[in-house]
Amino acid sequence: MRPEILFPLFAPVTSLKGVGPRVAPMLERLAGPIVRDVLFLKPHSIVRRTPATLASARDGEVMTFEVVIEQHQKPRVSSQPWRIRVSDPTGFMTLVFFGRFADQLETRHPAGARRLISGKVGDDKFGRQMVHPDYMVDPDKAEEIPELEPIYPATEGLPARRVRTFVLEALERAPMLPEWQDAAWKAREHFPAWREALERLHAPESEADLSPLSAHARRLAYDELLAHQLAMAMRKAERRREPAAKIAASEVAEKVRGDLPFRFTGAQDRALADIRADFADGERMSRLIQGDVGSGKTVVAMCAMADVAAGGGQSALMAPTEILARQHFDTIAGPLLAHGIGVVLLTGRDKGKPRAEKLAGLASGETQVAVGTHALFQDDVAFHRLQLAVIDEQHRFGVAERQRLQAKGEAVHLVAMSATPIPRTLELTVYGDLDVSRIDEKPPGRTPVATRAVPMGRIAEVEARLRSVVAEGAQAFWICPLVSESEVSDLAAAERRAADLTERIGPGVGLVHGKMPAAAKDAVMAEFAEGRLSVLVATTVVEVGVNVPNATIMVIEQAERFGLAQLHQLRGRVGRGRQESACVLLYDPPLSETAQKRLDILRRTDDGFVIAEKDLELRGGGDALGLRQSGFPDYVFADPFLHRELIAAAGDDARLILARDPELKSERGQALNVLSELFDWKAGMALKDAG
Incomplete structure (x- = not known):
């Protein structure tokens, strides 16, 4: 049963002022369907609005000027913008407006009027200009222009500033909740109270306040991790209470x-x-x-x-x-x-x-x-x-x-x-x-896979070597990259590679990719597994665990586009028999420093657990896609890399809480119930639950 104190946060986004049938779908795409999701939307940057004179305006910077409206320059045709020439004692600037409401500007901002304008300065063939100023107000309403403004995610039809008004209203609705953090831990970590942390999140005073390592960001991350760990610990305890058949070693x-x-x-x-x-x-x-x-x-x-x-x-x-x-x-x-x-x-x-x-x-x-x-x-x-x-x-x-x-x-x-x-x-x-x-130990007799990196310019040598080993009866995988941003062109490249290898090696070349029906994909994979195909060209749909002991060569094209753990998984398709095996990492030079480290690590070790740790170090925070593809929860505040020491602390805390207060009946237990309902991991547990 959800506590009544949380009802305002679980109201639909349509309960926010200005969120009607047109805006609601856009806001839901950005944040989610309820007020809590809008409250949890984080600003990604801040704009510092520097007061200045027009003579000191700098291209590409967000600045604020006090100007006089000199002249409206009406467009000759509807496709042209409306321009307003403005000045101050030091110089001139043009304000540029597109859209069908531009003609209302002359009424709202007549010639001779004094205005405060704020926005990004630009230079083009018309001279210094500002396209669609963020603010344009009377000087006596200067308080409407914030000196520091957090910038939120936006989408077409819903600009960042409008999103911010919804976030601030959601913040007004956020109640004071009972403290669920352990007092000694909260003091040691210098955590602010929950609502105070949210206020700081939405009113940053500097770039440092946007850091995931700031005290308020770590507080919110820990709350989320604790709610998740508590949900999983409770599920684990529930399963352990369920009697099951005792089975003896036989x-x-x-x-x-x-x-x-x-x-x-x-x-x-x-x-x-x-x-x-x-x-x-x-x-x-x-x-x-x-x-x-x-x-x-x-x-x-x-x-x-x-x-x-x-x-x-x-x-x-x-x-x-x-x-x-x-x-x-x-x-x-x-x-x-x-x-x-x-x-x-x-x-x-x-x-x-x-x-x-x-x-x-x-x-x-x-x-x-x-x-x-x-x-x-x-x-x-x-x-x-x-x-x-x-x-x-x-x-x-x-x-x-x-x-x-x-x-x-x-x-x-x-x-x-x-x-x-x-x-x-x-x-x-x-x-x-x-x-x-x-x-974490390899079975005896497994032959290490010789791994080397080769620039794409030497692909003809790789193809020639492949032709000779295939002639001797070996089999090979050839992996082409496939990423969602350029799926169509990547798929075409895989098809071209298969045709190219067929021309050089012969008819025993197959192709599998994610767009194929499952039955067709399985049929090609089975042909390869049974030795009727010599080379399998594949996008990264090569199944984890597919066992073809006769496959001794793995070629990975544009290896720099793959994550370290993914490269290791692909390399694991070969070296499964007792024959010597090789993995060739083809790359497009020049390599970035991270890509170079990735390929070096792969050459040095074949221990998947070591590679997983190194992969995390190289990813750092922010590679959410790579982590999600590995099955990680879709956290809002917690960064699995930057907050990894908090993960262990939250796990320990959750176990200790349930050992002392399994029913969550104590004062802290009741506050933790509120935390659990706030993050509502039950709704998303289908992703986490293993049974």
Whole structure:
């Protein structure tokens, strides 16, 4: 139940003065649908309005002048602007106005009138001018022109100044809320009160006040992080209170593990031990196995499935695409079937009698493990006793999809797997409601991938080398960049590259890109995986986890356009067999300093966790897109890089709060309820919830 004190902030934006049917959609696009979203809109810069004389006007600067209206210069045709010549004792300037209301200017500002004008000064062939002054008022209304003015995001039809009036009205509606911060922490960090922090946000006195590291900005960031950590800690505690089947470690699983042609690494042993400890607790498990491409996550999950089968239960392993599901099936089916554990592959392609037989085996309990895609949670799929759901690349599934699979049984344990290493400092922002196991050791026998950077001018040499290794039977990936800003031209470049390589290498060149239907994409990927294609030209849709041991060369075109973590993920597509593999990073010189560092790091290490930390350092704050693509929450005030020390503090605070006051009944607990409702992480938890 939302506290009444927050009602004004959760009113629709249409309750703000001047926000009617025309303005509301524009304001909602900029901020959001409710008053709170407008209140949380941050200024991105400030304008200092310097009083000056016309003789001292400087091109490109925002300045304020007291002038006399000399003359109105009416346009000869409607496409021309209305111009007003103004002067002061030191010189002249022209004011320029476009639009159909310009003819009202003569009435409002007649010749001979004295005015204060403020705006950006410009110079062009007509001399010194100011296009659409920000302010044009009588000198006795000088207080209407602020000396310092925060500038807000704007959109076509809704200028920044109008947005600011809505923000200031939202600020007026912001109530004084009870203090939810711990008093000692608040004093130590020199945090202002919540409302005071907002007032400073919207009335900056200098550039320093715009910094995310200012006291008021850190206060607001910490509030947001604490609300998020509290929401995730409460979900975690709620799941832990839910009883689930106790599952014992089994001899069968040890036999399955003993049959493998390699020994588990220490990290794999620890991950399996973590799962087994969760199984023994009798509480519903929600655990993430985080590990690099090829680190052996699937075989750890396979041993957990063997434990479940030995106890009479069933498991389901769900992957985002058919090719990945088939790959997982190929990995686990043999070892499990060898010990009497029935395994089926269930995808959208299964039809008729074969599908009916698979469904019957799952419903009767005769089949203990199902591997598949979204087909696993369709209505006609019934399990006899589903106890474990394993979800690969869990961020690729919506919360409803994950829950539909888990709903096939009672209090189903969850193991999520991710091949995208997250920096340890940021783990809580993405996985705060999960227990995390890290597989941070490479299996023995993996051949390091030789990585080198080559300028695009030497592409002919790379193509020639590719032709010779393909002739010897090797396979290669060729990655073309694809970014949303220039998707059409990038796609055309990928198609040209595929045609070019076909001409130089022969017919065994395939192309996959994000605009292709899923079935067509899967078909090309399958051809490559089965060795019927020698070279796969792809935009960055190459699936995480696709296993083609025969692929030994990865060429990444315009590597400087990719993030470090993304380059590492792509490189992980090769070096999966025992043959020597290479990754060629083609770049357009000259490289920026950051791009140079990125390529150097990639050449020096293949440890995904080290690379994730370095990637964060190189991104710094502000690369919100890159972080969001990695599954990070869409924070308003918190910057995952600049505020990373606050993330850990908020996580500790949330755990301590719930340990002392699980029902949030104390005075601080009630204030924290207000904080939770203010940020309302429940509404967005579908992005964060793993089960």
